[in-house]
Every structure is written in structure tokens, then in C-alpha cells.
Amino acid sequence: MRLPNLLPPLYRPTPQQPGLEPRPPFPPLPATAPGLPSAPVVFQPGQPVGFFTDTTLCIGCKACEVACNQWNQLPAWHGGQNTLSGNSYDNTRQLDGTHWRHVKFIEQFDGDRRSTGRWLLMSDVCKHCVQAGCLEVCPTGAIIRTEFDTVVIQADACNGCRYCVTACPFDVIEINPVTNTAQKCTLCYDRLQVGLTPACAQACPTASIQFGPIQELRRRADQRVAELRAQNVPAYIYGDESMLGGLNAFFLLVDKPEVYGLPSNPRLPSRNQLPSWLWSGLSAVVVGLIGLLSFRKRRMDDLAAARPAGREQAPGPQPGPGKGVPQ
Amino acid sequence: MIRYNAAHWDWLVYLEMFVAGVAAGAYATATLLELFGRGRSPLARVAQLIPFPLMVLAGLLLTVDLARPERFWHMILQSETLRPMLKPWSPMSVGSWLVLLFPVFAFVSFVDALIGRGVFALGGWNQRQTLHGTLTGLLWAVVGSLLALAVASYSGVLLSTTNFGGWSDSPFIGALYVATAAVTGLGAVLLIGALTRQADAEDVVGLLRVGTGLICWQALVLAVFLLTLGLNGWAVFLSGISLLALLGAIVIGIVIPLVVRLAGRSLQPGTTALFAVLVLVGGFLLRYAIVIAPQASARIPGAS
Amino acid sequence: MYAGSLADADCIVIQGSNMAECHPVAFRWVMQAKLRGAKVIHVDPRFTRTSAVADIYAPIRAGSDIAFLGGLIRYMIEEKKYFHDYVVNYTNAATIINEEFRDTEDNDGVFSGLMEYTGDPINGFRAVYDNRTWQYARAPVGDQGRTAATAQSGEQPITSGPPGGEQTAPPKGPPYDALVQGLVPPPAQTDPTLQHPRCVFQIVRRHFARYTPEMVERVTGCPKEIFLQVAETLAANSGPDRTSSFCYAVAWTQHTYGVQMIGAAALLQLLLGNIGRPGGGIMALRGHATIQGSTDIPTLYHSIQGYMPAPSALRPHDTLEDYLKAETLGTGWWANTPKYMVSYLKSMYGDAATPENDFGYDWHPKITGDHSHMPMMVLMAEGKVQGMFCMGQNPATSLNGRLQRLALSKLKWLVVKDNFETETAAFWYASPEVKSGEWRPQDIQTEVFLFPSAQIAEMEGCFTNTQRLVQFHEKAVDPPGDCRSDAWFTHQLALRLKRLYANSTLPRDQGFRNLVWDYDYDPGQYPTDTRIQGEPDLRKVHREWQGFDSRTKQLVAGFTDLKDDGSTTCASWIYSGILTPDGQLRAASRQPDPENQPGSNLGWGFAWPANRRILYNRASARPDGQPWSERKRWVWWDAAQGRWVGHDVPDFPLTKAPDTPARPGATGLDAHSGADPFIMKADGKGWLFTPTGMVDGPLPTHYEAAESPILNPLYKQQNNPVHKYWDHPANQLAAPGDPRFPYVITTYRLTEHHLSGVMSRWLPWLAQLQPELFIELSPELAKEKGIQNLDWVQVSTPRGTIKAKALVTGRLRPLQVDGKTLHQVGMPWHWGYMGLVTGEVTNDLSALVADPNVSIHEGKTFVCNVEKA
Ligand SMILES: Nc1nc2c(c(=O)[nH]1)N[C@H]1C(S)=C(S)[C@@H](COP(=O)(O)OP(=O)(O)OC[C@H]3O[C@@H](n4cnc5c(=O)[nH]c(N)nc54)[C@H](O)[C@@H]3O)O[C@H]1N2
Ligand SMILES: Nc1nc2c(c(=O)[nH]1)N[C@H]1C(S)=C(S)[C@@H](COP(=O)(O)OP(=O)(O)OC[C@H]3O[C@@H](n4cnc5c(=O)[nH]c(N)nc54)[C@H](O)[C@@H]3O)O[C@H]1N2
Ligand code: SF4
Ligand code: SF4
Numbered sequence A: 001m002r003l004p005n006l007l008p009p010l011y012r013p014t015p016q017q018p019g020l021e022p023r024p025p026f027p028p029l030p031a032t033a034p035g036l037p038s039a040p041v042v043f044q045p046g047q048p049v050g051f052f053t054d055t056t057l058c059i060g061c062k063a064c065e066v067a068c069n070q071w072n073q074l075p076a077w078h079g080g081q082n083t084l085s086g087n088s089y090d091n092t093r094q095l096d097g098t099h100w101r102h103v104k105f106i107e108q109f110d111g112d113r114r115s116t117g118r119w120l121l122m123s124d125v126c127k128h129c130v131q132a133g134c135l136e137v138c139p140t141g142a143i144i145r146t147e148f149d150t151v152v153i154q155a156d157a158c159n160g161c162r163y164c165v166t167a168c169p170f171d172v173i174e175i176n177p178v179t180n181t182a183q184k185c186t187l188c189y190d191r192l193q194v195g196l197t198p199a200c201a202q203a204c205p206t207a208s209i210q211f212g213p214i215q216e217l218r219r220r221a222d223q224r225v226a227e228l229r230a231q232n233v234p235a236y237i238y239g240d241e242s243m244l245g246g247l248n249a250f251f252l253l254v255d256k257p258e259v260y261g262l263p264s265n266p267r268l269p270s271r272n273q274l275p276s277w278l279w280s281g282l283s284a285v286v287v288g289l290i291g292l293l294s295f296r297k298r299r300m301d302d303l304a305a306a307r308p309a310g311r312e313q314a315p316g317p318q319p320g321p322g323k324g325v326p327q
Numbered sequence B: 001m002i003r004y005n006a007a008h009w010d011w012l013v014y015l016e017m018f019v020a021g022v023a024a025g026a027y028a029t030a031t032l033l034e035l036f037g038r039g040r041s042p043l044a045r046v047a048q049l050i051p052f053p054l055m056v057l058a059g060l061l062l063t064v065d066l067a068r069p070e071r072f073w074h075m076i077l078q079s080e081t082l083r084p085m086l087k088p089w090s091p092m093s094v095g096s097w098l099v100l101l102f103p104v105f106a107f108v109s110f111v112d113a114l115i116g117r118g119v120f121a122l123g124g125w126n127q128r129q130t131l132h133g134t135l136t137g138l139l140w141a142v143v144g145s146l147l148a149l150a151v152a153s154y155s156g157v158l159l160s161t162t163n164f165g166g167w168s169d170s171p172f173i174g175a176l177y178v179a180t181a182a183v184t185g186l187g188a189v190l191l192i193g194a195l196t197r198q199a200d201a202e203d204v205v206g207l208l209r210v211g212t213g214l215i216c217w218q219a220l221v222l223a224v225f226l227l228t229l230g231l232n233g234w235a236v237f238l239s240g241i242s243l244l245a246l247l248g249a250i251v252i253g254i255v256i257p258l259v260v261r262l263a264g265r266s267l268q269p270g271t272t273a274l275f276a277v278l279v280l281v282g283g284f285l286l287r288y289a290i291v292i293a294p295q296a297s298a299r300i301p302g303a304s
Numbered sequence C: 001m002y003a004g005s006l007a008d009a010d011c012i013v014i015q016g017s018n019m020a021e022c023h024p025v026a027f028r029w030v031m032q033a034k035l036r037g038a039k040v041i042h043v044d045p046r047f048t049r050t051s052a053v054a055d056i057y058a059p060i061r062a063g064s065d066i067a068f069l070g071g072l073i074r075y076m077i078e079e080k081k082y083f084h085d086y087v088v089n090y091t092n093a094a095t096i097i098n099e100e101f102r103d104t105e106d107n108d109g110v111f112s113g114l115m116e117y118t119g120d121p122i123n124g125f126r127a128v129y130d131n132r133t134w135q136y137a138r139a140p141v142g143d144q145g146r147t148a149a150t151a152q153s154g155e156q157p158i159t160s161g162p163p164g165g166e167q168t169a170p171p172k173g174p175p176y177d178a179l180v181q182g183l184v185p186p187p188a189q190t191d192p193t194l195q196h197p198r199c200v201f202q203i204v205r206r207h208f209a210r211y212t213p214e215m216v217e218r219v220t221g222c223p224k225e226i227f228l229q230v231a232e233t234l235a236a237n238s239g240p241d242r243t244s245s246f247c248y249a250v251a252w253t254q255h256t257y258g259v260q261m262i263g264a265a266a267l268l269q270l271l272l273g274n275i276g277r278p279g280g281g282i283m284a285l286r287g288h289a290t291i292q293g294s295t296d297i298p299t300l301y302h303s304i305q306g307y308m309p310a311p312s313a314l315r316p317h318d319t320l321e322d323y324l325k326a327e328t329l330g331t332g333w334w335a336n337t338p339k340y341m342v343s344y345l346k347s348m349y350g351d352a353a354t355p356e357n358d359f360g361y362d363w364h365p366k367i368t369g370d371h372s373h374m375p376m377m378v379l380m381a382e383g384k385v386q387g388m389f390c391m392g393q394n395p396a397t398s399l400n401g402r403l404q405r406l407a408l409s410k411l412k413w414l415v416v417k418d419n420f421e422t423e424t425a426a427f428w429y430a431s432p433e434v435k436s437g438e439w440r441p442q443d444i445q446t447e448v449f450l451f452p453s454a455q456i457a458e459m460e461g462c463f464t465n466t467q468r469l470v471q472f473h474e475k476a477v478d479p480p481g482d483c484r485s486d487a488w489f490t491h492q493l494a495l496r497l498k499r500l501y502a503n504s505t506l507p508r509d510q511g512f513r514n515l516v517w518d519y520d521y522d523p524g525q526y527p528t529d530t531r532i533q534g535e536p537d538l539r540k541v542h543r544e545w546q547g548f549d550s551r552t553k554q555l556v557a558g559f560t561d562l563k564d565d566g567s568t569t570c571a572s573w574i575y576s577g578i579l580t581p582d583g584q585l586r587a588a589s590r591q592p593d594p595e596n597q598p599g600s601n602l603g604w605g606f607a608w609p610a611n612r613r614i615l616y617n618r619a620s621a622r623p624d625g626q627p628w629s630e631r632k633r634w635v636w637w638d639a640a641q642g643r644w645v646g647h648d649v650p651d652f653p654l655t656k657a658p659d660t661p662a663r664p665g666a667t668g669l670d671a672h673s674g675a676d677p678f679i680m681k682a683d684g685k686g687w688l689f690t691p692t693g694m695v696d697g698p699l700p701t702h703y704e705a706a707e708s709p710i711l712n713p714l715y716k717q718q719n720n721p722v723h724k725y726w727d728h729p730a731n732q733l734a735a736p737g738d739p740r741f742p743y744v745i746t747t748y749r750l751t752e753h754h755l756s757g758v759m760s761r762w763l764p765w766l767a768q769l770q771p772e773l774f775i776e777l778s779p780e781l782a783k784e785k786g787i788q789n790l791d792w793v794q795v796s797t798p799r800g801t802i803k804a805k806a807l808v809t810g811r812l813r814p815l816q817v818d819g820k821t822l823h824q825v826g827m828p829w830h831w832g833y834m835g836l837v838t839g840e841v842t843n844d845l846s847a848l849v850a851d852p853n854v855s856i857h858e859g860k861t862f863v864c865n866v867e868k869a
């Protein structure tokens, strides 16, 4: 049977069904319950943006890790042929040159499981510190602060000296074996430049990773902390302005930083710099003095000495050509 | 806090730090001899031959150590604009410039020493007309020596200016590096002197006396460094391979040389050479211990 | 219900699923609800990523869910927490049951009507139920429901039929109105006071009386106080202005009594008035992409379309009339069965289908028993199956893998159409049997054809997801090389077969010859932007779903337009409405509700039937048509307009007033009153007690799994008396309490992998996340067995022994069950011998035992032993 083709080649979205009332808003929700932000994030260059990672919303699905690997085309461990770490469900193990997002699994269970126990899940990432150790020390200027107040390593400038690796208080950076340059989260600089949400935040199904303008995020974070405190959850923000001038990727945690493998008091490497130079200077002076003094002592001896054998006296250094050494 | 990511600053790096230290120390020693050798110290002329080649070697080691050696010049020039790249607050940036400038001085002194030996001549600059002994030569040497000591310091400062537990636990690595550089440099000069038999007795006696002083100073700084490390730092340095290396450095580089000095006042080239070798080996072990300690374990202790 | 509605829930019980790990995107709505203050409860043998974000985690022994749910049911009844008005008006609580009915409570754990099974052993039964005594009390006794279209038993001792069985046959149709009229039963006896000893409510009360909190703890191992916490939270969050939802997946289905587990949840939700309301209901989290679609327009053997049973040689289906008599209900929506059946036959045989030839009914294939996966593989293992098409499946790693690989090795030919060379395609040279030297490739006669398949982004088409939502997706790129879409493959195969049979005169081939297969693009219509030739025109397939006038080919408006006289054609009545009158595909529509208002999103995709999001949503209003509460307003009666209105498409005759009385003796929905929300049911009520549809009893009862380390603490009857089992040397079971296999083992998924792993173990980015097979066990068991974390462990069952690395974790815990300490271990089953990362096949441990209703295996509970390797 032949059909009159009623269908246009392309499908057009159909309007809402007629005869249906647009849904009225939900009964007012408690002020502490904003729900998941679902509107597209708006932000402009010049405006600091970052991540608020609410670890209490994380389900450890690793979508963020995979999205990051995929968007940034980062190679997998041994082409995927990894080994079981035995550390809960964490097999990617760390942040480094090829793992720019890393989901941590912290199991807390007591012997009899009476207090049911916890499984803390946290998606870690470069903190995009306002005072960034890596940026501070980079000798080539490869590490820059962008118009979004994020910290980015320019792969074309980095020469792989690895100073940043030692400088980051959070153990974020490593050399990427493919590019042989130091690499870390770029906060999807390439996506930000075209107004896109970073891949990891986009992929997060539960909005554990929330991307947006820092101010907005801090507001939301404080609200969430208050909300959780009200349910006597010991929630707090890791990375407020008091920490390295503020981490532009900050976290809501419910246990001590160390539990999550984070330093409780991260500091800039430069804290040691001036003292080091000064002490070195002092050391140099002392070295100089030792040299001078010992030799002066030698001259005194020479003068005091009666007939020294072998060498005529000379009244100190004299200009003009020195006599060549005897051949 | 445990760190997972290593800097992979390995043998290339501690060898470089040792070599550069020797170069710096040797240059300073040469200057010292020139100051008091009344322009005729044969040992000074020999000493001036040492720094430049060593600095060339050091530069090569640093370059090869980069993950992208072909980009070594990014340390000096901004890769995009080719404007000079200098960050005074980054020890490595400062260091790069020092490692560039010091060899210039070392090179001139090196050439001067060769000309002095009549190996070749450059017009007016010939065996009769060398810088050696002249005031210019002296100034040149003094400025060069300052740069030399800076070169000796910066790598130590650099290590302290990190977040690796151990390194960042003490601001005295730089000071220690200076002392070690001086000792090892002097050792190198003595050794060459002893081998080439071109050192006259007084210079040797003087240098040995200086050496003794420097060893004591190095011992003192090392003590301060170790004492100020704190729990975290001790955990890092006073364990495993780095502890061994430290003990080795103390025994070989400090204790025995002192004993040798006190015992044999006599001046056989043998004892001098022995003394020289000991401080060199000790210095190397110290460099090794300090660079390797925080990286020895796969998991690096983070800054406390 | 639909996932978005979870955001409206005040309490969400996730039991029988690891939702966060297996449905992370749908889990978004659970988090949404949580952020709004809802309580999330997870009941699971293991502390999982779902438990990690739950407010309450209740540990449970695998397979003991009915005891847990039974405990909740008892609690709600005894503590008077049930939603009285809802129960009385909307459920069959008041209906009185036939006096010959004997409950498990006074019958040693079996219902009345149990009898020995004498049919074909391939159907897996050893005993079956005669459900005559389970019926409503009415004179004469008749059938209340229909055989659930999902009843895969293949056989039903009791057939639907006119009341009292014998009756003078109504005149042959079409039209079939008289036939339908003849099926109308006399009304059932009821007692709205719920006091009558044989009324459903009292029977249910007595049935669950023994499921006390203490008993729950004894049977499930879940500490009493945690159980009570769950019960209180659930009760506190159900009622006129609060609703609670249940989410389950295959941890409830993969049991020899899985359907009863879900039945128990349904019973509980009806008691709490949580069905048909926003944030209420039971979320069946389905598995594969569009696995829902594959049951709507089934790839299932036992159902033709729209949940109508496939004609069967074992049931009175000889003629179309017989079929309609057997499968139509006089009252309720299913009175429309003749229209849907005839329209379906028209879509099969087109103009060749005429009233004279019963619309080609005789050409239609009839099933002769249980043709589902497991019996098929058993027959295959016995060498009774010649060839197999394996598209989108990897049986070599599925249940009782050894037996399934053995079966494959008996085939003459095997077609695997897949994206990768799967374990199934490679069994003949890479299987453990070959590696161990047990088989030699040259001895295996199976000829394997591996067809490269296009991937999802390389084809266009519709997905039907877990909430009946049909969504169209476009094609992004042409598939590489010879890769082709499944539509292409099926279409081309059909065209070639048609050609082969074109001139056959054999009677048995006439059906295939008359089968309409006209999905080629019309001239000039074929897309120009592709390299691939020979794809079918999917828009024509959509037209078949929508239905059209058999003569003018004009699209029908919806399934209400379908006729039983052949004047309309429709391949699947439930999908009718997917096209707008001007032929627009609703499944392609993408119009979400405003931010933070999950709403019903009626502009997003198409949810069958009729773009309805919540089924039975008339129950979201009181009998008088007004919302139970402001908070839970969803669909209500607008007296002014004289019609049902709301946020959703009302699941009720639009203009049927709430006070419309039922018309006794009338057919279809006229037999229901304006306050009977459950329109698919013959009596318009939600069933607490299911007289028909369940082949293993009208009420859920706790049985032990086919393999269990303990004896049933509740009844003399150890396990489901009618569960399915296939006796085969490679499929032996451990006896209850067998000391050689002391531990309970359960199998499950990880977020990081997909099923047999073919879609994840081949991908470096995913493979690195969970690279190796492991077994999860508690520190206590590990200590007992001297096993360290990451040690190699040997796991054995009567079917096989495999090795895996130990993952010792506090997330598993020993339970106190029936006075003894019981250890549970768990294994993901994503590994196999092909791919980037490989591991042994967990399913070499599992057995072929199944639920009698739907023939799904018991992959979630069996017994094993664990030793340090
Ligand atoms: N990432 C990912 N997602 C998937 C899939 C996948 O392979 N990977 N598969 C898809 C498919 S096909 C399906 S069917 C679904 C399955 O979805 P789920 O059923 O949620 O997944 P499972 O992991 O099989 O089982 C879930 C949980 O059941 C628990 N469990 C085991 N036995 C019992 C029991 O007797 N009672 C109770 N209450 N819990 C028990 C297990 O501990 C496990 O945590 O997931 C779908 N989604
Ligand atoms: N022990 C135990 N066993 C189980 C379960 C359990 O929980 N425990 N779960 C059971 C459940 S719920 C399920 S659903 C089954 C799943 O078992 P299977 O369906 O046998 O396993 P899958 O890996 O889903 O196989 C799907 C195959 O389809 C291929 N594929 C993907 N896309 C396409 C496509 O577009 N076209 C074609 N032709 N092929 C494609 C994939 O590469 C893969 O090889 O396993 C069952 N087995
Ligand atoms: S976290 Fe480390 S890498 Fe990231 S910006 Fe801060 S210092 Fe740099
Ligand atoms: S490794 Fe690259 S980015 Fe890091 S400090 Fe060196 S040059 Fe800068």
C-alpha cells in the first residue's frame, strides 16, 4: 500500500497540549531548600567564576572525571588497563597531568556498624587559588591568571621544569606524559571563552559540582551550610577568602580537611623565600670573611717570619703585568 | 598530608647542584688567591680554569632535565613576545639569569688564564697583558665571585620555596648550599693544584686554613638546618637513604677532613689531595641527601 | 509514575535498586526532593553510593524483601496508618472473596488451588496454581481480571471467560459489542465497613499478621529499630498532603518471587494512598535503553503489542473470536480489546486482512509454551535449536554462563550484530572452556557471523524510557564502514525473506507472504545527506504506531478512534497519539516546564498513553473530584467547565463527573462510577488482593530463594511452590542450608560499567575506573577466612568456580538471621574474556531458576563458598 506522505522531512517540536493549564508554582518550599539550580549559568569575562563542590550531593558516579578526560582528550592509565587499587572505589587514585578531576571515596565504618557509618564522596580538582603557588613560581610565565580569575597552564609555553609541581599546596599538578608539559584543570578555559559551562559541571547529574560566578556560588554555599547545620550536619566551607585569598574552586565538607586528603592550612611557597635569601646572604658573607681573615692571618705570619726561603718579598699587589709562572 | 606527585628532580638535578656549587666555590677561591696572591699565585691561574667548563656542564644538565629541553630558553625570553622573562620572586627565574650571567665572568677569567699561559693571544690581550693582577681583573673577579655565591645560593632557596615537606620546613638550605659550594670549590682547587703540582706551599697552607674554617661553618649551618626542620622535616630527612647520605656527608665531608687537618700539619700533596677528595665527596653526598629526601618515597609528604 | 515526580515526594524508599549507581540521571530528582527536605531511605544488603546520600540505610538479607514489606504492611494496618478514605473508595479492600479461598496462613504457606504440573518440562514448572478459588465472591464465580500480559508462564490453568464458564456463544463479530457484553460479570459482593471476615481488607490483615517487627528482624536481619524508623518515616510522609514513592529495579525482579515483591510494594502504596498522586507511586527503574519500548511493542515472545497476550496454542485462542473471548474484559478499559486486536491484525496483513478471514488471525504465529531466554538456551544446550540472531545481547556472560556457552556451541549458526567482538561472538576460541582445554575450537561446529553495528549516535530513532516517555533522537554521523543500524539490518533481512517466500504456496507461509512490509522510503524521499543506502523510513513506522484509516490512510487522532471492524489500522494502540494530526512527531518535542518546576513537562517528548505522565491520576483527587490537598493538587474536576483539568492529561473520561454512578451490566468504563480511578481494572479499583494475573498467588508471601542458607522461618513451605527451574547437569542447585555453600551471594552493577561490559570494558576512560573483577566482603568474613584486601579469592557454587580480587569493606556487614550470624558477599558481573580489561565471568556462578510470572532469573540471591586462592 502506498502512503500519502504527510510527514515533512524534519520534525518540528510540538507546542504544549491545548486545554492544559500551565502548572502553578509548587507550594512555597522552605527557604532553605533551593532545589537544584537548573538554569544555564550566565557569566562574562572579567567576572571571577569557579566551582562550588557540595560533597554532600556527590554520588561518586565519576561522570565529571570521564567528561573531563573526554573533553580534554586525556589518556587513561595504561590505555585503560589499570589495576584495582583496593582503596574503596577509587582506581584513578590522584590528580595529575592526565587526571584533572578525581573523585575520592572515603569509607568510615566502625566495627559493629551501630552508628551506621559514612561513605564520603568528593570530586577533587585544581582549586584555582586567588593566591596560586604554581603561578607564583613558574619561571617561564606559562601559568597565567585568566580574565575569569582562573589559573591556567599554557601548554605551548611550559618547558617542563616541574617547579609548579612542588609549589602547589594541593598536589594538583603533574607532567602529562603525552605533551611533556605540566598540566592540570584549566577550568575549561576553551569552553568559558565561548560561554559554555565546564564539561565536568555539565556532566554532574546531582549538581554536586556547581559552576558560576564566585559571589553567587559563595551565597549559595553559605545558605547550604546553614541548612545542613540546621540538620546538625557539621558542614563547613573549605576555601573561603581566608584561605590563599580564597579558592575559586571551593568545597563543602563535613569532616576535617585531612580526612579528604586536603591540607588544613595550605600556604604559598614564597613564605620561605625572603628568609632563605637572607640566610644565604649571611652565609656568603661568613664564607667571604673566613677566606679574607685566614689569608690576612697568613700575611701576618709572612711578615713576622724571619728569612723565608725561596721567594723575594714584594710590597703587596702591584699593577702591571704579573711575572709569568716559571715554566 | 601525603602527596602523590613527584617533581622527578633526580640525578641530573643534584649533580647539577653539585657541579654548579663547585664552579662557584672554585671561582671564589680563585678570587681569594688573586686578592692575596699578589697577582702571582700560580694556583689562582689554575683555579680560574675550573668554573667555566663546570658551568657549561651544569647548564647542560639543567636543560636536559627539562621535560621539554628545546624550550630551555623560555626561562629567559617570553616565548610569545621574546621579551625578557624575569620573575624576581621566583627563585628559579632568578636562578636562570644567574646561571646565564655567572658563566660570562667565568668565561673571561677562563680565557684570561689561558692567555696567561700563552695558549693563544687576542691582539693586545696577550701573555704580557692579561687581566690577572690588574685592578680591573680584580674587580671583575670580585663581582664574578658575588654572582658565583648567588648561583650557589639560589638552588637552595628554590628548594625551600616549595610545598614539599622537608624542603619547605627550613629556610637554611640556601645558606647550607653556599657553605658547601665554598668548601667543595676550594677542595676542587686544592685537588687540581695537587695533581698539577702547580701550587706553591703558602697558597696551599692558606687554602687549607680557609678550608678548615669553611668546613666548620658548613657543619654549623648543617646543624642549624637539621635542628630547625621540625618533626615533619626530620621524618623526611632522618630516614632511609637520605639519612645514610647525611651521615656519610658528615663523616666523610666534615669529621675526617678535620681529623686529617689536625693530625697531618705536614704538607705532603697526598694529604692535601685526600683532604680535597673528602670534602668533595662529602659535599656531593650532602647535595644528594637534600635533593632526594622528600622525593625518596613514592608518596611525598606535603608541607606541614 | 515518572521520575520527575520524585521531586514532589516527601519520602522516597529505594529498595531493590542501587539507584544512584545505576540510574544516576534519574537520581537527580531524588536529590531534588532531598534538597526540598524529603527523606531518602535505602534498603539494600550493601551500603552503596545510594546509601551514602540516604537519610536512612537499612541493611537487609538478599531475597527477604517481602518479609520487610510485609512488616511495613502490617505496621500500617495495625497502627492505623493507612489512608482510610483512599483505601475504602479506590481499592478492592471492601470486596468479598470466594469462601473456598485458603490463605497461606492456614495452609502451611501455600494458597488453595496448588496442583502438580503435568505439561511440557521446558516451561520450568513442577507445580501450578488453579486460581478459581481466589476469585471475588459473586454468583456465579467468574474472572475478575485478565491474564497479565506479562504472565510468561506460557500456560494458565484457569482461562478468562464469561461468568460461570458455559454460556451460549454471542454472535460472531465484527462488531464485537455483543461478545463484549457477554463477558460482563455480575457485580461482586462488598462490605464498605471492611469488617466482613472474607473481605479483602480482613484477609490482608490476617495474611500479614505474623510479619511483626521482631519477625522482620529475624528473617531479614535488619535491626528492629531501623525497620521501625523506616515504617514511621514512611507513615509520617503519606496521607492527604504528603506522598511517598518507592523506587525499585532488578533487585526486586531477579528473584523466584520477584513479581510478588513488587506486588507487596503496590499493596503498601495503595494502603498509604500513594498511587496516582504527585510524588507517589512506584518507580520501576528499567534497564537497557528503551527496554521499556521493547515491552511496549515487544521483542517479547508472549505479548504482541500494547500488553495484549500473544495468541497461544495452549489457551482457547483457536479463532479470533475465541481469542477475544479469552482476552477481553467486559468491564473496564480492556473492553476495547477487540478494536486494538483487529487494528493490529490490519497493520500486520493490510488489505489481506478481512472480516471473512478473521483479519488473518489464523496466519498469526501462536506460541506453544515458554519461549523466553532461559528455556530457549536450555533447548539449545540439548541441541534442539539450529541458529540464533544475537542483536544487542551477550549471553555468553549471562546467567549460568557455562550452560549458555555450551548452548551456543551446539548451534549450527550464530549471528552476532554488535559494536565489538563480544564474548558471545568469540566463545568458540576464547571461552574459559577453550582456555582450559575442555573444548577444542576445531570441534565446535557453530558458524559465527559477526555484523558490525552502528552506534546510537549513528542512527535516528525513538527511545522509550523507564517512565513510558518516548523520545526521538537524531542521527549525528554516518556509521563507519559496514556498520549498519538495527533498523537497516532488520528491514533488509525482512525484504530478503519476503522475496524468498514470495512464490511459496505452502499454507504455513501465507502469513509471511501477506505480512505488510512497506517501510522503504517513497521515491525522492530518501535523505541525501548520507552514504548509507537501504534504511527504512522510520516515519512510516511511526504512522503504524499512530494508526490510520484503513482506506483513506488519514491518521487517527488517538486510540479512541480505533474500530473493531477493520476500518482502522494500528500497530500499537498505546503509542497512538505519538503523532499530531498534521503528522508531527511528539517524541521529538522538547519543551520543558520552567526552572525548578519539574512539573509534568507535557511539552517534552510523548508519554504513552495519550501523553499522560502519571497513570490513574484521577486518584489524585478525592471521590468528589477535589484535590486531597493543596500541596498535592494534580488532576481535579472543574465543575464550571464540566471536565477534568490539571497539570497532567487526566487518566479518566474527560467529562465523566465524579458523582456519575456505575451502571451495572454496562460494558467498558460505563460499568465504573465517576470515582473509580483504576480504569484498566475490571472493577475500577486498585487491587490489594489480585484474583488473577499472578500465577503464584493473590498475596505476597515470604519464601526463601531457590538457594538459601536457611530454612524458611515463616512457613513450612521453603520456597515459591510454583517457581521455575530447568534441570540440567550444568544447572544443579545447593539444597537449603548446604554447609558447603554457607554464604549468600548477590550480583549487581557498578556505575562505571554497563552490564556485560561490552559498552564499557572496551573504553579506556571507563575501563580505568573499575579495571578488575572483585568480590566485596565484610572485614569480619575476611578475618574468618584469612583474606586480605586485594588477595585473590576463589568463589564457588554448584555451577562453577571463579577467581576475583578481594575488596574488604565495612560497607558489607554480617547479619543476625534466625538467630545465626549470616555473611553476605557481593560481586559485580561486568567482566568477561574479551575487551580492554578482562576478568572471569561472575555468571558462571549463577543458576537458571526463575520467577513463574515473567521468567526472570534469580540473579540476586544464591549461595556460595569463598576461599583464599
Ligand atoms: N551504570 C550502570 N547503570 C545501569 C546498568 C549498568 O550495567 N551500569 N544496567 C541497567 C540495567 S539493564 C538494569 S536492569 C538496571 C538495574 O538497576 P539496579 O537493580 O539498581 O542494579 P543492580 O546493581 O543489579 O542491583 C541493585 C542493588 O540491589 C542490591 N540487592 C541485591 N539483592 C537484593 C535483594 O534481595 N533485596 C534488595 N532490596 N536489594 C538487593 C544490590 O546490593 C545492589 O546494590 O540498571 C541499569 N543501569
Ligand atoms: N548475575 C546477574 N546477571 C544478570 C543481571 C544481574 O543483575 N546479575 N542483570 C540481567 C539484566 S537486568 C540484563 S538487562 C541482562 C543484560 O545482559 P545482555 O543484554 O546480554 O548484556 P549487554 O552487555 O547489555 O549486551 C548488550 C550488547 O549490545 C551491544 N549494543 C549496544 N548498542 C547496540 C546497538 O545499537 N545495536 C546492536 N545490535 N548492539 C548494540 C553492546 O555492545 C552489548 O554487546 O543481564 C542480566 N544478567
Ligand atoms: S590548586 Fe595548585 S595548581 Fe591549582 S591554582 Fe592552586 S596552586 Fe595552582
Ligand atoms: S613546569 Fe611548566 S608550568 Fe610548571 S613551572 Fe615549569 S614551566 Fe611553569
Ligand code: SF4
Pocket: A067, A068, A069, A071, A072, A100, A101, A125, A184, A185, A186, A187, A188, A189, A198, A199, A200, A201
Ligand atoms: S573544568 Fe574542565 S578541565 Fe577542569 S576538571 Fe572540569 S572538565 Fe576538567
Ligand code: SF4
Pocket: A057, A058, A059, A060, A061, A062, A063, A064, A065, A103, A123, A203, A204, A205, A206, A207, A208, A209
Ligand atoms: S559527577 Fe557529580 S555526582 Fe558524579 S562524581 Fe562527579 S561530582 Fe559526584
Ligand code: SF4
Pocket: C022, C023, C024, C025, C026
Ligand atoms: S547511562 Fe544513559 S540511561 Fe543511564 S543514567 Fe546515564 S544517561 Fe541515563
Ligand SMILES: [Mo]
Pocket: C250, C286, C287, C288
Ligand atoms: Mo536489565
